[in-house]
Amino acid sequence: MFDNIVSRRYTNCAKWDEIIDEYGIEDLIPLTVADMDYRIAPEIVNAVIDAANHGIYGYTNVSEKYIELSKMWAKNNYGFCPENEWIVYCPRIIQAISLIIQNYTEKNDKILVFTPLYDPIQNAVRINDRELVECPLILDSGHYEIDFEDFEE
Structure with missing residues (x-):
């Protein structure tokens, strides 16, 4: 295959x-x-x-099977069981992030992201009229770590 x-x-x-x-x-x-x-x-x-x-x-609706499988995935991977109404189907991740930005922040709000980060996610912040605030990750021995001092600032 x-x-x-x-x-x-x-x-x-x-x-x-x-x-x-x-x-x-x-x-x-x-x-x-x-x-x-x-x-x-x-x-x-x-x-x-x-x-x-x-x-x-x-047009189709999200099936009960989709809801149940989504809940099972969240529980198995994160130990978290969302309510049915919290599960919203969205075909692409960038559109989902834009919807989250639009629904949970206001225009001109600051949104903190850790970089490096997938460019379309950063663009989703900008095109939704929010201010992108970068907190660069520290590359240490081949893996990234959060700079907690910068994060707090």
Whole structure:
């Protein structure tokens, strides 16, 4: 499964097509988003085909199964059990972060981030008219640590 190379160039792929558009070079390797470049399991392909064969492409609601699996994941990974109404489906992480910024802060509020940080997250702060405050992490012996003095400041 992992030794079949699939070209994603010119497929409207954010990872590959944006780097081509930005630099005009096709043989760069993007080391940006966690977007996989291998085919998914045949069982998943078949489930998507079965859903598509239904033939109706209307809006759907988040299922109870989705809610329960989300709660199970939070409990298993963080020992935390969210309430059902706290779980909101959002298809992309940057849009989710923008919604959090919009709903829990006001324009011109300061938002502290630890850097280095994925650039689109920093941009989400800026495009939502909040002030980005950076707290650079300290690289020590190959791992990052919080500079607690800077953090407190």
